[in-house]
Amino acid sequence: MQNGAQIEYDYSVAKAFTFSTILFGIIGMVIGVVLAFQMAYPELNYLAGEYGTFSRLRPLHTNGVAFGFCLSGIFATWYYVAQRVLKVSLKESPFLMGVAKLHFILYFITILLAVVTLFMGITTSKEYAELEWPLDLLVVVWWVLWGISIFGLIGIRRERTLYISIWYYIASFLTVAMLYLFNNMEVPTALVSGYGDWYHSVSMYAGSNDALVEWWYGHNAVGFVFTVPIIAMIYYFLPKESGQNVYSYKLSILAFWGLLFVYLWAGGHHLIYSTVPDWMQTMGSVMSVILILPSWGSAINMLLTMKGEWQQLQTNPLIKFMILASTFYMLSTIEGPIQSIKSVNAIAHFTDWIPGHVHDGTLGWVVFMIMAAVFHMVPRMYKRELYSKSMMDTQFWLQTTAIVLYFTSMWIAGITQGMMWRAYDEYGSLVYSFIDTVNVLHPYYVIRAIGGLLYLVGVFMFAYNIYKTATAGRILDKEPANATPMAA
Amino acid sequence: MFHWLEQRPFFFAVFVFVFVAFAGIIEIIPDFAKQSRPVVGTKPYSVLELTGRHVYIQDSCNACHSQLIRPFKSETDRYGMYSLSGEYAYDRPFLWGSKRTGPDLMRVGNYRTTDWHENHMLDPQSVVPGSIMPAYKHMFTNIADIETAYAEAYTVKTVFATPYDQDIDGDGEIDVPLGTLEEAKASALKEAQAIAADMKNQAVKDAVANGQVPEIVALIAYLNSLK
Numbered sequence: 001m002q003n004g005a006q007i008e009y010d011y012s013v014a015k016a017f018t019f020s021t022i023l024f025g026i027i028g029m030v031i032g033v034v035l036a037f038q039m040a041y042p043e044l045n046y047l048a049g050e051y052g053t054f055s056r057l058r059p060l061h062t063n064g065v066a067f068g069f070c071l072s073g074i075f076a077t078w079y080y081v082a083q084r085v086l087k088v089s090l091k092e093s094p095f096l097m098g099v100a101k102l103h104f105i106l107y108f109i110t111i112l113l114a115v116v117t118l119f120m121g122i123t124t125s126k127e128y129a130e131l132e133w134p135l136d137l138l139v140v141v142w143w144v145l146w147g148i149s150i151f152g153l154i155g156i157r158r159e160r161t162l163y164i165s166i167w168y169y170i171a172s173f174l175t176v177a178m179l180y181l182f183n184n185m186e187v188p189t190a191l192v193s194g195y196g197d198w199y200h201s202v203s204m205y206a207g208s209n210d211a212l213v214e215w216w217y218g219h220n221a222v223g224f225v226f227t228v229p230i231i232a233m234i235y236y237f238l239p240k241e242s243g244q245n246v247y248s249y250k251l252s253i254l255a256f257w258g259l260l261f262v263y264l265w266a267g268g269h270h271l272i273y274s275t276v277p278d279w280m281q282t283m284g285s286v287m288s289v290i291l292i293l294p295s296w297g298s299a300i301n302m303l304l305t306m307k308g309e310w311q312q313l314q315t316n317p318l319i320k321f322m323i324l325a326s327t328f329y330m331l332s333t334i335e336g337p338i339q340s341i342k343s344v345n346a347i348a349h350f351t352d353w354i355p356g357h358v359h360d361g362t363l364g365w366v367v368f369m370i371m372a373a374v375f376h377m378v379p380r381m382y383k384r385e386l387y388s389k390s391m392m393d394t395q396f397w398l399q400t401t402a403i404v405l406y407f408t409s410m411w412i413a414g415i416t417q418g419m420m421w422r423a424y425d426e427y428g429s430l431v432y433s434f435i436d437t438v439n440v441l442h443p444y445y446v447i448r449a450i451g452g453l454l455y456l457v458g459v460f461m462f463a464y465n466i467y468k469t470a471t472a473g474r475i476l477d478k479e480p481a482n483a484t485p486m487a488a
Numbered sequence: 489m490f491h492w493l494e495q496r497p498f499f500f501a502v503f504v505f506v507f508v509a510f511a512g513i514i515e516i517i518p519d520f521a522k523q524s525r526p527v528v529g530t531k532p533y534s535v536l537e538l539t540g541r542h543v544y545i546q547d548s549c550n551a552c553h554s555q556l557i558r559p560f561k562s563e564t565d566r567y568g569m570y571s572l573s574g575e576y577a578y579d580r581p582f583l584w585g586s587k588r589t590g591p592d593l594m595r596v597g598n599y600r601t602t603d604w605h606e607n608h609m610l611d612p613q614s615v616v617p618g619s620i621m622p623a624y625k626h627m628f629t630n631i632a633d634i635e636t637a638y639a640e641a642y643t644v645k646t647v648f649a650t651p652y653d654q655d656i657d658g659d660g661e662i663d664v665p666l667g668t669l670e671e672a673k674a675s676a677l678k679e680a681q682a683i684a685a686d687m688k689n690q691a692v693k694d695a696v697a698n699g700q701v702p703e704i705v706a707l708i709a710y711l712n713s714l715k
Contacts, residue, residue: 174504189640
């Protein structure tokens with residue numbers, strides 16, 4: 001191929017992953033809304049017998065959103081972004097094409113099996129690592145396939161220097177691989193004893209050690225699934241969509257290496273006041289605060305990319321999604337460190353403030369950024385104009401309202417709960433019984449559920465808009481240079 | 489130097505890995521040995537208790553209940569002595585939880601009875617008015633899987649030297665017998681009979697009399713062991 005000639009990119013795998021992003025997003029978030037309503041109205045636990053209780057559905061929600069929706073989004077953007085910034089088409093390598101297709105198929109099967117097994121109550125009980133060992137092995141297989149795809153495409157690239165987004169995808173791949181392998185070390189009991197369920201296993205680690213490994217994994221898998229690849233996305237899609245260069249290369253470098261160096265320590269903040277050694281709890285706390293620097297580094301780099309071009313916010317709702325995502329990233333990465341301070345943690349830990357924190361990060365940052373990426377990619381993959389700008393704008397405001405309802409109610413609920421647990425009267429006895437601290441939360445649970453429902457409506461609008469774009473959008477004769485064209 | 493790295497994917501990946509991995513190495517490895525030493529008096533779970541633990545995990549009770557008492561007066565007043573690392577030496581996996589929608593259960597065996605748990609699982613609101621916990625009626629009919637629990641106990645005994653069939657406290661008696669599958673099943677049933685004797689549900693009593701162990705019996709055995 002001649003220099004300067006147009007490369008014809010292959011989007012078949014990116015399209016497949018975009019489809020599963022939307023599918024699992026809807027499934028995961030519908031379950032999330034059901035859970036939210038169950039906490040406000042417990043009668044809703046009996047919609048599906050033993051399979052419909054809060055406790056059975058909760059791992060399905062977290063796995064569905066993290067590993068169904070979010071990972072699909074990451075893979076979709078990888079198969080789109082990588083070809084473009086590495087200046088190479090998947091078509092050029094039948095091997096890498098085969099790897100990519102197999103990656104999608106095995107991934108999709110795994111998530112479906114995960115849904116079935118979690119419904120059945122087959123779980124290791126470790127948060128974000130609930131899948132039993134046969135599924136873990138399957139995960140390892142397609143994770144390796146993704147790695148082959150990453151380094152394969154890099155190997156045949158035409159662009160000598162790796163763009164920032166690629167750095168983040170590499171970091172995500174390597175780190176999650178390490179974390180996942182170590183945390184999921186299990187001994188299948190049927191293989192050792194010859195008795196019992198073949199899929200059952202027992203953790204390699206016991207008690208405090210198990211907790212230590214689990215939260216070293218738990219916090220950081222979230223970081224390297226919910227943070228790092230999403231930064232990869234915003235580094236590509238925001239400059240592309242706005243037509244602006246990334247504000248500062250130096251800041252990009254500082255933020256990237258800083259994040260890698262500090263991030264893994266932060267897992268210790270899940271174990272403050274637990275039975276792991278004090279120095280580790282302190283390190284977790286201190287490093288979490290230091291982590292503000294690289295996190296805000298990326299976010300500020302993105303916000304400043306819009307310098308002089310802020311009027312685009314008025315004309316392009318896609319930019320709004322990304323800028324709000326960056327802003328929520330800043331909110332979430334200052335909130336987390338605050339919760340990691342020991343005295344704050346003493347109140348916040350075990351309360352609803354924690355799901356509040358997780359959700360302003362996921363709903364505001366992760367989901368907004370992935371939706372923005374899909375909005376940007378779909379017109380280019382299907383060569384069609386975005387179906388409706390006004391629907392997108394409505395969706396934006398609806399979901400922003402929803403997030404505010406969600407996190408404010410959970411902040412109040414969490415702090416209320418934390419304060420009530422520790423309240424003493426003048427005679428030195430506890431003021432409240434535990435159930436008092438549950439009952440007082442009812443109104444906040446209702447507000448949270450309404451927020452979740454509004455957000456879900458926005459997701460349906462998103463899915464409809466994307467579906468109509470792919471099937472009924474006006475055909476584009478040539479690819480837009482930056483701002484995605486959209487119909488009124 | 490960073491510009492140099494950005495053009496060399498292999499070295500770039502190596503650098504990334506080193507940057508990321510060092511925290512784990514420093515943080516995790518040094519304390520591993522120390523953290524697994526059991527506190528005096530800590531014993532492995534009996535097969536029936538382990539079966540109940542599986543029921544607890546299967547229904548993700550840990551999604552709403554913690555098993556970790558923090559060293560605050562408000563928690564020790566409410567739940568009992570704060571947790572010690574060695575108390576968890578035989579917990580695989582750990583079940584600390586991350587959210588308290590319901591109270592902590594680390595020492596629930598000290599202040600709740602078989603009878604209370606039975607009512608609680610059948611109709612939570614009957615014992616705790618205003619509770620938002622769902623009822624777990626299926627535990628009264630589903631039969632617990634003792635064989636898988638035996639497989640687990642056998643595995644931890646073989647692979648991790650968990651002291652089954654041993655005299656742990658030095659009084660000349662075996663503290664937690666495991667034996668063969670048949671022996672384990674027989675002693676699990678015996679334990680189950682003792683628990684069912686304190687229960688009211690006739691279907692459960694009948695099942696145990698017929699040599700079967702409903703999930704609720706195993707779960708209560710586990711909850712009673714949490715002290």
